[in-house]
Amino acid sequence: MDVEGKRILITGGSSGIGLATARALVARGARLVITGRRSGEVDAAVEDLRTGGADVSGVSADVSTDDGRSTTLHGAMRALGGLDILMNNAGAVRAGRLDEIREDEIRAMVEVDLVAPILLTRAALPALKAEGGGMIVNVTSGIALVAMPFYATYAAVKAGLASFSESLRRELNGEGVHVLTVYPSGTDTPMMATNKAGADVGFSLEPAAAVAAAIIEGIEQETIAVVRGGPDRQAMIDLNRRDPLALDARFLATKSAFEEGVKSHDAM
Template sequence: MTDLFDLTGRRAIVTGGSAGIGLGMARGLAGKGAAVAIVGRDGAKAEAAARTLRDSGGQAIALSADVASEADCARIVAEAAEALGGVDILVNNAGTNVRKPPEDYTLDEWKSLIDTNLTSAFVLSQAVFPYMKEGGGGRIINIGSMTSLFGAPFAAPYSATKGGILQLTKALAAAWAKHGICVNAVLPGWIDTTLTEQLRKDVPHINDAVLARTPAARWGRPDDFEGIAVFLASPASAFVTGAAIPVDGGYSANA
């Protein structure tokens, strides 16, 4: 029987793959046979992450880049394609946040968040398109957020980028389905990462609030994203495109 989740021979790029959700997704992809290029701003950290995948029997390389740079985005796609023999899967996970009231942001902070969280996903998707088209198809997985759906009073630019990710996903899905390219979004809920660690220090009540609304009664973990990455990258999701899938322990379903 054919294994619909087998990724043997597939080549993946995971931005922001050095830790957290990105590393969890990279681990899932490598575990099912994909060769993975881990992309991070810190080259040493990216290499350390790639090494953990290789130590577990996976195929992985590390690439250093600032995804807010158009030139870096083009370079890492070309380098990954050369090293791995092509690109079949792109996970647009790299992102950052600055938390403060909307009236306190500078325009430079706004632009930085837009460039890192949203523009990079567009530029990288454009860069992988020729490889996927020539190869007869591919998978793009964009990482949104609960703020793709809900507003956050302390993260207006971040929320704008994640709302944009959702609409970009739908637009690319509609445009590229004819080329066999499926484009979907994953919407993480409250996940225990280094980014949210600082949030819990800054907003002491946030932990209790999250647990109270989340039916699963816990914060998510990076390994909760291994399965969704495999599903959306594999033949099992061949007729799924333009979707936005919450991975949030039921948070968004619990009004």
């Protein structure tokens, strides 16, 4: 798919992977609407993206709510006059031991990371189908492929989103709407700012621009998945499929240090 002139809605587009992808898309001539919960951040991102005359609008809304999803989609349709690509990117994470995470934090992850993209996709499907060549881009996480300790709920909802994406891809096959699933590894974004785990326990961060470039390539080539993390992450994915107990042992060896590093990870 050639993104030039395409009308694209990006949730969580005011920072991180969403904003980096928006920058890459406007450089290729796409028309955008970005959304986020914080109006100040959305306005600042729109102003930044409009440099050079790009066609970008912003919507301040919480996609985890019915009203927020309605405001988001109606705002995008009003600004763009239609929709070619929906990128479900908004996310929330809270790491730590399951019995130490509050119920409201668990429910927030379920609503933001899983329920919101499912319901927003359902609402956007008529517009995407009307164009005869639409696309849905679901940003999940590498944790959907290898579930790490102390991320039980986050791993569950991201794996759920990945399965939703796979099933929907097959459901829409031959109907003009393609589904692309993105599995970022650790990425240098504001969402990761409170995570103190380092390379000693397997956490390394790549630039958001690198993930964005891979997403654009996936859109242009209409691939079904973008998996980040390089050969080391792929080796871990393969090991998890072939011998999950070996990976359990590897996590056990760094468990205490890993817990200490991620227990402050809070991006809700």
